[in-house]
Ligand code: ADP
């Protein structure tokens with residue numbers, strides 16, 4: 001199986017499609033955001049460091065996430081393909097990744113900016129890992145998957161959303177050209193339902 005990088009703005013659906021790819025092709029879904037949030041929850045040194053950056057909508061320093069991902073990619077389960085979600089997020093991270101991995105395909109999930117803002121501000125998450133949107137909940141605040149109380153991620157607050165989108169445009173969007181130049185970029189026009197968009201991704205992955 002392939003080594004896959006997922007690109008796209010916050011809220012584009014990287015996490016959703018990464019989870020679907022992971023289930024469909026049996027490769028690990030490696031999300032730096034999830035790893036950092038798990039560390040915050042457990043109160044580790046890494047979590048303490050990451051917390052202040054994430055709360056502001058800023059990026060955690062490159063050397064920290066690069067070390068984290070390099071360790072994770074060395075695990076036995078990552079030797080036969082993986083889907084990287086939320087990494088790389090800067091050119092420096094992409095260059096560091098190239099030293100330890102061969103990326104076969106970079107999937108850019110392309111979604112209009114006004115759609116993104118609506119999604120992030122309506123996003124609700126559950127400690128079971130589920131993500132949903134208020135528009136699909138009909139006023140309920142209960143996770144449709146497990147029944148627990150849903151909550152709003154700290155960094156989905158409006159001021160932080162704005163900061164994250166600015167960081168994305170400045171620091172992460174240049175990765176589209178970076179992978180295009182390597183000849184591994186695929187654009188997915190994510191304008192349909194999750195199912196329709198995922199069909200497009202499956203076609204690309206074969
Ligand atoms: P989203 O894609 O919705 O912004 P993530 O869960 O991928 O959410 O990331 C949440 C936050 O975690 C980011 O705003 C950033 O502070 C931090 N983070 C995650 N991945 C990285 C990374 N590769 N480099 C630096 N910071 C990161």
Ligand code: ZN
Pocket residue numbers: 126127128129130143144145146147148
């Ligand atoms: Zn749940």
